[in-house]
Amino acid sequence: MIRNLPALLMLLMLSAVLMFATANGAWLARVPPSDHQKTNPYGGQPQAVAAGRNIFEEHCAKCHGENAEGVKKRPSLRTERIQQQATEGDLHWLLVNGSMKKGMPSWAKLPDPQLWQLVTYLKSLHE
């Protein structure tokens, strides 16, 4: 039993790491290449940032915080993953499909231009 203890601990640690990876950002690996490469038709436009801010306040702020800083278990949208690792196409894909097992609903009910405006706002947060 004692001989197997290190292997058991390694297995537990590996499981914990895998669970953490799944719970945090595993969605990025699921984004199809065609969506990953999509370009934002509103990229960097100040008007789109303002419109995206309005959409964020109406639909997202209650869960993700007024300034996207995260609320309790709902993640911050100012993290490196959102601001650096994820492309605008990745964020658009996440908004369309959600991450339903993790509690993030699909926002496909918003028209596509509004989703891109929201992405523009989210990407403006790192500046």
Place this chain on the structure above:
Amino acid sequence: MKTSAISVLLILAAALPAAAQERPYFVTYSHEMEEPGNLDIEVFNAVGKPPGANRFLGSNIEFEYGVKTWWTSEFYLDGQATANDSTIFTGYRWENRFRPLLREHWINPVIYVEFENTSADKALREVVGHDGVPDFLVPNWLARQDKEREIETKLILGSNYRGWNISENIIAEKNLSNDPWEFGYAWAVSRPLKLAASARKCAFCAERFQAGLEMYGGLGDRYSFGLNQTSHYVGPTVNWSAPNGPTISFSPQFGLNDYSIPRLYRFGVSYEIEQFLGIFRGGN
């Protein structure tokens, strides 16, 4: 008791409402689920004057709660008022919707299961079987004696494409007494008047209005499937979502045959409370 009721009302009034982005449909369900933790309170009404019967107002109040991203549960209380007759509570319904596919596809199915216990219902939230004008000729005292304990199932199919929402419902309903399965359908399309949001905050921007068309009707029952002696309705529909406030919907609908009520006027108000249970936990 009175103090606690007032406290609950105050908490609800202070709760942060959300722009619900509801579809302007009265009968048709879209595949879009309630966001988890949100409570949507909706009041829907239908006014009509069947030939040879009194004018009526059928109403229901609905409490729709997002249990999970893939599971929405809803409780209804129904009532109706008929001119020269009476105003009565007609029963309750409890429905659950489940979304089996957890990503957005071209066509998105949702499974709907409802139990209803109603009598003399005139809210017309669905039309199935041979529902039609003859049901409205019966006075309330007599209609109330016909208790309808029913299981209703729907296959909801929904698509979003270039701002358009297209939704189709296939309905099968079974009275738990010895009645046969009854069938019906509903479909609707709608689109916001403008797809992109405005940079400034505004109450009456075009993107806050949605317009569309809705059609629904009965398809007979297991022993007499088809269009014979079934009612059908079609009409334009529109809604407006106030910023951080209610959504108001309206639709004039027209009966397509003699078995249908010639005109129905539907109107509704819905109000969404975000993260409803969080209010009682003293946080977000």
